[in-house]
């Protein structure tokens with residue numbers, strides 16, 4: 671014997687019904703209420719829709735934000751590596767200029783380099 675399902679609103683037994691929901695009598699009541707109070711029904715429907723959008727949209731937005739954060743962190747690491755590479759090149763150039771000057775030869779580059 672199939673399990674009897676009850677209407678969640680009035681508790682009426684719903685024999686032979688395989689979906690959970692309101693009984694036809696309650697559905698008709700809700701429909702009439704919607705016709706009597708269209709503003710309130712619209713407000714309730716809009717609120718439910720907004721909540722649904724928030725429930726679905728929030729995890730999707732969190733995923734996008736997390737992915738962008740990871741890209742930003744990777745780019746920060748790459749830019750620090752590039753900056754260190756350029757600092758090393760400048761130090762090498764400064765060292766070679768000092769050596770050239772100590773040997774009495776005119777250095778081709780006379781700019782003051784990074785002092786760090």
Ligand SMILES: [Zn+2]
Pocket residue numbers: 677678679680681682692693694695696697
């Ligand atoms: Zn009912």
